[in-house]
Structures are given as structure tokens and as C-alpha cells.
Amino acid sequence: MSFVFGLISGGAVLSWFHPEIFTNTTEFSYLKLSIAGFLVGYGTVIAKGCTSGHGVCGLSRLSKRSLVAVLIFMSTGMLTASLIHFWGVKF
């Protein structure tokens, strides 16, 4: 909990001095963000890790599980972002 509080406080302090690092030029609908957020949260719990957990901590421990996780979420992430751009889907 203190860690999360640190993350949010860090965000607040940073945005005070350097608001530009929080520029969000995406025009995603709240529906899209909600769907994406749900997938990110659900996926993190089920796979027991995210970009930090599997990507940074897991890979540097040379965990095979993390390597599989990173390869999969990098691929599906790239595929999703690329297809959306390719098809010109906006929502």
C-alpha cells in the first residue's frame, strides 16, 4: 500500500514540475479504456505478473515462465496496436 501511495505521490510531484511527461494525446473513449483496463487487470492476476513483474523482475531471474509471458504479451500488444492502426479502428 505504501508502495502504491509512493507511485501516486511520485506522479503528483512529477506532474507538478514536468507536466509534459504525462501528455496523453490519445483520444480513446472511456469504453475503450474500461475494456483495456479490465483486460490488463484480469490478465495480470491470471498470469501472475505484468510488464514489471514478468518483464523486469522475471526476465532478470531468467524465469522461463516470465519469458513465455513477455513473448506473449509483447506479441498480442503489438498485434492489437498494429491491427487497430491498420484497420483504422477508432473507438
Added chain:
Amino acid sequence: MNSKKNFIAFFSGLLFATGLGISGMTQPQKVIAFLDLVGTWDPSLMFVMGGALMVHFISYRIIKKWRRPIVEESWHIPTTTKITKPLIFGSLLFGIGWGLSGFCPGPAIVSLGTGSLKAIIMVCAINLGIGLGTMGENNG
């Protein structure tokens, strides 16, 4: 002891937030530009993960030699090695959500500090996903 633990956790959060912010992870359009291979690809974020990996690869090996952690009795290191269906399925969903929004959990939580509505909605939805996922795990 507990306040020391909280202080270290808080400080780690601050440090992690700063790193994510400076490296560009809190700008979803930058993350999307990294994931989007159609058009002009921006590979710069690869160096963020690469850099973090280098630091943790070395520091993990040094710290593991300590008898015990500074604020815990023992280490908490994952011991599972099996490639399971939930690992694959969860990573798959995580990637889709990440590719849709350009947000992963850390940067989304850091962005909460700006009061941005987009970040608030994202984190609420992440929590909903975490809640349902945890419930499913407890029942299964």
C-alpha cells in the same frame, strides 16, 4: 520496523514513478507507437525495459547473497516453473489491453497522481479485472 518497511516501500514507489515518468512510459501514445509496427515505429521504449533489466539482473544477483532482506524475514521469490494455461491466457489478455490503451498497471497508477480522468477510469477498470480474476482463482 513497520515504519521502516513503509518508508522503503513509499520511497521505492517514488523512485519507480520517476523512472516510468522520465522514460516515457506514462505517455500512452508513446507506448502505442512502440507497439504499433504499422507506420513509423518508435523502438525507444525497448531501451527502458533493457535498461531496467540490466540493473535488476545485476542487483538481484548481489542482493540474493545477503542473508536476509532489509525489512522482511525471508525472500519472496516465485518458485513455480510450470508453463500453465492461465499464464498463457492471462498474458494474451494483458497484451490486448496494453495494445488497446498504451497503459500497463504501473504507469496507469503513477498517472493517477495527475488527476487525469483517463487514468482514473483505467485504474478503476484494472482493479475490477484484478478483483474478478482473484475471485475466479479463489473459486477455481
